[in-house]
Amino acid sequence: xxxxxxxxxxxxxxxxxxxxxxxxxxxxxxxxxxxxxxxxxxxxxxxxxxxxxxxxxxxxxxxxxxxxxxxxxxxxxxxxxxxxxxxxxxxxxxxxxxxxxxxxxxxxxxxxxxxxxxxxxxxxxxxxxxxxxxxxxxxxxxxxxxxxxxxxxxxxxxxxxxxxxxxxxxxxxxxxxxxxxxxxxxxxxxxxxxxxxxxxxxxxxxxxxxxxxxxxxxxxxxxxxxxxxxxxxxxxxxxxxxxxxxxxxxxxxxxxxxxxxxxxxxxxxxxxxxxxxxxxxxxxxxxxxxxxxxxxxxxxxxxxxxxxxxxxxxxxxxxxxxxxxxxxxxxxxx
Numbered sequence: 245x246x247x248x249x250x251x252x253x254x255x256x257x258x259x260x261x262x263x264x265x266x267x268x269x270x271x272x273x274x275x276x277x278x279x280x281x282x283x284x285x286x287x288x289x290x291x292x293x294x295x296x297x298x299x300x301x302x303x304x305x306x307x308x309x310x311x312x313x314x315x316x317x318x319x320x321x322x323x324x325x326x327x328x329x330x331x332x333x334x335x336x337x338x339x340x341x342x343x344x345x346x347x348x349x350x351x352x353x354x355x356x357x358x359x360x361x362x363x364x365x366x367x368x369x370x371x372x373x374x375x376x377x378x379x380x381x382x383x384x385x386x387x388x389x390x391x392x393x394x395x396x397x398x399x400x401x402x403x404x405x406x407x408x409x410x411x412x413x414x415x416x417x418x419x420x421x422x423x424x425x426x427x428x429x430x431x432x433x434x435x436x437x438x439x440x441x442x443x444x445x446x447x448x449x450x451x452x453x454x455x456x457x458x459x460x461x462x463x464x465x466x467x468x469x470x471x472x473x474x475x476x477x478x479x480x481x482x483x484x485x486x487x488x489x490x491x492x493x494x495x496x497x498x499x500x501x502x503x504x505x506x507x508x509x510x511x512x513x514x515x516x517x518x519x520x521x522x523x524x525x526x527x528x529x530x531x532x533x534x535x536x537x538x539x540x541x542x543x544x545x546x547x548x549x550x551x552x553x554x555x556x557x558x559x560x561x562x563x564x565x566x567x568x569x570x571x572x573x574x575x576x577x578x
Contacts, residue, residue, distance in 0.1 A: 245288030246544045248524045251418025252443025255361070255392060257320050259518055259543040261447060262536070263293040263527040264303045274306050276531070281310035283533035287540040291320040293421075293447070293527055295366055296351050297327035304354035312356045319361075322447075323351045324396060324421075326366030328577060338576045339369035339377040348389050363390035364421060368402050368572035374409060382413040394419035394447070399570045400438035407442045417444065419524070422570065424448035424517055426457060426498075426559050427486065434567040436522045445524035448517050452528075452539075456486045457513035459499055463492040490562060497558035505551055507542070514542035516555060 247256040262284040264277065284292070294307050304323060311319060325347040328337040335342050348363060363384055369377060381393045393415055395406060403420060410417035420439060422431045424446065431446065439446065452458055495509075502512040517526050528539045547555075 245290075245540065247290075249445070250362075250392070250447075250524045251416070251445045253392065253416055253418045255320075255418070257291040257447070257525050258289050259525055260287075260289055260514070260540050261291040261293050261322075261525045261527045262289050263449065263529050264307055265295070265298050265449070265529060274309075277306050278310040279533050280530045280536055281307065283530070283536040284540075285314065287537055288543075289536075289540065290318060291322070291525060293322040294355075295324035295327070295364075296329045296347055296354075297324070297366065301329055301350065301354060304351055308355035308357070316357060321355060321357060321360050322362040322364060322394070323355065323360050324364040324366035325351075326369065326396075339365055339372045339380075341376055341380040344377070344380040344384065348384050352389060359388055360390050362392050362394045362419060364394040364396050364419070365398070365406075366396050368395070368398050369576065370572070370574055371576050374405055378406060378409040378413055378415075382410075382415045385415045392419070393417045394421060396421035397423070397570060397572055398435075399567070399572075400434040402572075403435065403438050403442060403444060407444065417442075419445050419447050421447045421449060421527075423450045424520075424523070425451050425453040426513060426516055426555060427453045427491065427495075427563050429563050429565045430567055430569040432565065435570055436520070440522055446520070446522050447525045447527060448523055449527045451517045451526040452510050452513045453486055456491065457495060457498070457509060459495060459509040461487060461492050462496070463489040494559045494562050498555065501551060501554045501558065505545075505547070507545065508538060510539055511542040511545070512547075512555075514539055515545035515547055516552075518542065518545070519547055519552065 246259045248259055250257050292307060294304050296304060325344055326339055330336050384390045385393065393410060398420055407417050422435060424431055498509055498512060502509045514526050517523050530536045
């Protein structure tokens with residue numbers, strides 16, 4: 245496992261982050277989830293990402309239990325706040341001061357830790373003044389409950405405004421967590437250049453495009469049993485937009501590219517996002533421990549210019565690149 249600095253800070257994270265969206269507390273049983281966390285630790289992963297909204301707080305509980313016997317100083321634990329949680333009352337959502345301060349206490353209790361290394365705004369809250377949000381985050385940092393602040397799926401202008409307020413308040417906004425893969429490149433035109441200027445890194449989710457870039461979904465064929473596309477708990481909804489024959493046909497052209505460099509298609513996809521120097525870490529999930537061991541082999545891989553050109557020839561033409569697709573809700577969800 246290799247490590248990279250997160251943003252313009254002295255804080256390092258593993259190139260591969262283990263995330264538990266759609267798995268812990270939902271898609272897989274708790275004992276399997278804990279086995280996957282153990283596999284991540286054994287593979288050298290030290291960075292773990294979750295959110296209070298995942299499985300309506302259950303994912304944090306599972307992760308906290310899985311990590312509770314580990315040396316806390318050797319781990320980087322991330323969580324997030326924004327989406328509705330708990331009974332989903334009128335203040336159980338958003339980035340108001342009340343919701344942030346209530347939520348960090350709940351997250352720490354479930355994660356069984358005194359602090360998180362990174363506390364992230366899970367989306368931009370159009371209904372709360374940014375000044376209120378950043379002041380609350382500053383208070384969380386000053387209370388010792390979080391070391392650094394990050395965001396998720398903020399556009400370039402939102403990043404600039406948040407970073408400016410963070411500087412005024414004397415805290416460090418060091419990361420953004422966007423979707424990014426060979427098929428979803430919307431951060432490249434605007435978010436990445438702004439982030440480079442501001443000293444913000446990307447911690448990217450869905451580097452294998454919800455499993456599509458593994459090649460397991462074939463054009464004209466039914467999705468494999470046990471795959472995310474067959475998961476009625478929510479996984480199917482996240483992947484269905486990519487299950488088009490033109491996408492799946494193009495993805496199959498990546499198979500010989502991966503074979504030529506001695507990688508699986510999943511490893512190639514993860515290695516590809518890590519070639520972007522603004523990416524500090526790629527988040528992987530797993531429903532089986534062997535998936536973790538396989539994906540971790542992407543760490544440290546250097547892809548040649550020729551290989552990158554072959555990837556672009558295969559899927560570059562169908563990749564989404566419109567920066568306007570980097571969006572947060574225009575109003576808080578009910």
